[in-house]
Amino acid sequence: MGLVPSTLHRRGFCSLAGALLSRPIRAAVNPVRVAVLGTGHAHGPSKIRTLRTMPEFDFVGICRPDADEPNDGEVFKGVR
Numbered sequence: 001m002g003l004v005p006s007t008l009h010r011r012g013f014c015s016l017a018g019a020l021l022s023r024p025i026r027a028a029v030n031p032v033r034v035a036v037l038g039t040g041h042a043h044g045p046s047k048i049r050t051l052r053t054m055p056e057f058d059f060v061g062i063c064r065p066d067a068d069e070p071n072d073g074e075v076f077k078g079v080r
Contacts, residue, residue: 031058038062039076040069049075 034057036048051059052075061080064071 031056033058033060035060036062038066038069039064039071040066045070045073045075048079 034051036044036051038044039048039062048059048062051057059079062071062076070076
């Protein structure tokens with residue numbers, strides 16, 4: 001029998017999901033390289049800050065097509 005039974009009810013699904021979510025999540029062997037396109041939207045800096053802290057991602061930089069987009073602040077230090 002596989003991991004997921006052929007007939008899965010709500011109670012079985014909740015038990016299976018709980019068991020899977022209780023296992024530790026490992027970082028990717030090869031982090032995904034990401035870049036942010038545009039920083040003019042309100043949540044741009046928070047997305048950059050989050051990507052820089054997650055081991056699953058290799059944050060490689062930003063592309064600012066509009067020269068008036070924000071690039072000031074701690075979150076942008078050292079960003080290519």
